[in-house]
Amino acid sequence: MKYVSTRHDSTKYSLSEVLSMGICPLGGLFVPEFLPNFNESAFNINDNYLTFSEKLLHPFFAGDVLEKQLTSIIVEALNFPIVWQEIGEQHFLLELFHGPTAAFKDVGARFLAGCFENLAGQKTILVATSGDTGGAVASAFYQKKGIKVVILFPKHGVSPLQRQQLTCWGKNILSLEVDGDFDDCQRLVKEAFLDAAICARYSLTSANSINIGRLLPQMTYYAFASYKLFLQYKTAVNFVIPSGNMGNGMAAVWAKKMGLPISKIHFACNANRVIFDFLQSKKFNKRNSIKTLANAMDVGNPSNMERLLDLERKDPSIMADLSASWHSDDKIRSMILDYFNQKKIIVCPHTAVGLAANEIFTSESPVVSVATAHPYKFQEIIVDILGRQNLPAPESLGTLLSRPTSYHSIGKQLMHLYKELEENIA
Numbered sequence: 001m002k003y004v005s006t007r008h009d010s011t012k013y014s015l016s017e018v019l020s021m022g023i024c025p026l027g028g029l030f031v032p033e034f035l036p037n038f039n040e041s042a043f044n045i046n047d048n049y050l051t052f053s054e055k056l057l058h059p060f061f062a063g064d065v066l067e068k069q070l071t072s073i074i075v076e077a078l079n080f081p082i083v084w085q086e087i088g089e090q091h092f093l094l095e096l097f098h099g100p101t102a103a104f105k106d107v108g109a110r111f112l113a114g115c116f117e118n119l120a121g122q123k124t125i126l127v128a129t130s131g132d133t134g135g136a137v138a139s140a141f142y143q144k145k146g147i148k149v150v151i152l153f154p155k156h157g158v159s160p161l162q163r164q165q166l167t168c169w170g171k172n173i174l175s176l177e178v179d180g181d182f183d184d185c186q187r188l189v190k191e192a193f194l195d196a197a198i199c200a201r202y203s204l205t206s207a208n209s210i211n212i213g214r215l216l217p218q219m220t221y222y223a224f225a226s227y228k229l230f231l232q233y234k235t236a237v238n239f240v241i242p243s244g245n246m247g248n249g250m251a252a253v254w255a256k257k258m259g260l261p262i263s264k265i266h267f268a269c270n271a272n273r274v275i276f277d278f279l280q281s282k283k284f285n286k287r288n289s290i291k292t293l294a295n296a297m298d299v300g301n302p303s304n305m306e307r308l309l310d311l312e313r314k315d316p317s318i319m320a321d322l323s324a325s326w327h328s329d330d331k332i333r334s335m336i337l338d339y340f341n342q343k344k345i346i347v348c349p350h351t352a353v354g355l356a357a358n359e360i361f362t363s364e365s366p367v368v369s370v371a372t373a374h375p376y377k378f379q380e381i382i383v384d385i386l387g388r389q390n391l392p393a394p395e396s397l398g399t400l401l402s403r404p405t406s407y408h409s410i411g412k413q414l415m416h417l418y419k420e421l422e423e424n425i426a
Helices: 015-021 049-061 067-077 105-117 132-141 160-167 182-193 196-202 212-233 247-257 274-281 305-314 316-321 329-343 349-358 375-386 395-401 414-424
Strands: 003-005 030-032 083-088 091-095 123-128 147-154 173-178 204-206 237-242 262-269 322-326 367-371 408-410
Touching: 003 015, 015 105, 015 204, 015 212, 030 212, 030 305, 049 067, 049 212, 067 105, 091 212, 105 132, 105 212, 123 132, 123 182, 132 147, 132 160, 132 173, 147 160, 147 182, 147 414, 160 375, 160 395, 173 182, 173 414, 182 196, 182 204, 182 414, 196 204, 196 414, 212 237, 212 247, 212 367, 237 247, 237 349, 247 262, 247 305, 247 316, 262 274, 262 316, 262 349, 274 305, 274 322, 305 316, 316 322, 329 349, 329 375, 349 367, 349 375, 408 414
Parallel strands: 091 367, 123 147, 123 204, 147 173, 173 408, 237 262, 237 367, 262 322
Antiparallel strands: 003 030, 083 091
């Protein structure tokens, strides 16, 4: 398998090369040269999540130096449960928050860390986060030999617990609080990657969803859940996905394109409605982000729209099964309250956005709503809405809460980031 840029598809790269670069030096994001096709005979009814994931991902590793390590990478990275529970008639909640930092980002971050451990050379990972990505990346890469991590997070755009997760590491993790929003953090990362001298000096790469190494493993839980539910219901399933930077949503689209039994995909957005507006008007217009209760989705310029536009250009028919909606903070509050009162289920604000979209997503097929983070990570919001005592912390987060924190505050200009790199990254 080779990989090409969304903007320059004449130059081909290996998987190891695109993982190490993160973003294409010629511009654009990396995508597979082609997407392999699967049918139900490719998998076994007795496959568990790990064996299923290896079969799904093997074509993307074929011919690369990492091919022989794929099994060990999967076993070590995906060693926590991916489960779904039925919360209504043919309505399922896919829980992706049972990893070490209680968010779906653990899947991609741990997988990418496993890949980098098997690649030679020193690396500096530069990552922008709106909350959960940075914590997952820090946890996955903490004390990994030869790897340093620089996390950029918005000053006023993360919850108290997210801030703790972003800043409690030290050693090979440098946390930078940016005086701006997530889009400013993401812009700094993209601008740094366009500076060839800086990339070479610090061996920069990315762990954001601009790095294809994040999206590939995220395909696995959509493929696995759809396959298992297809065996049960004998029909393709629909997914409702809380969406911000579109990495998680794009992984589902690729899984569908590869022939997995996925019918329709719905992107549930908060008041940052860029994705919704694009699907309505067919014109992509980035804008300033708006602060909402579902802060990890506060994105005004979703990076992975570039991959969706690339796929649309290659196969316009894929767009027929994609839809989107957007939901206000008031709606988020009402969904959190309704699901607790009616079903005794507590969900995070991002999951609540997906559940709100499910109300307008009717189908005879099973519907799977994606739960992206453990509600404890947003307990200040949830306690205020439900009027109850603090939520119990998941065991995976227990040790992080008592650790001391350390971070540097910087401005939102590229020179501020470069100063930190010069002073802290040898």
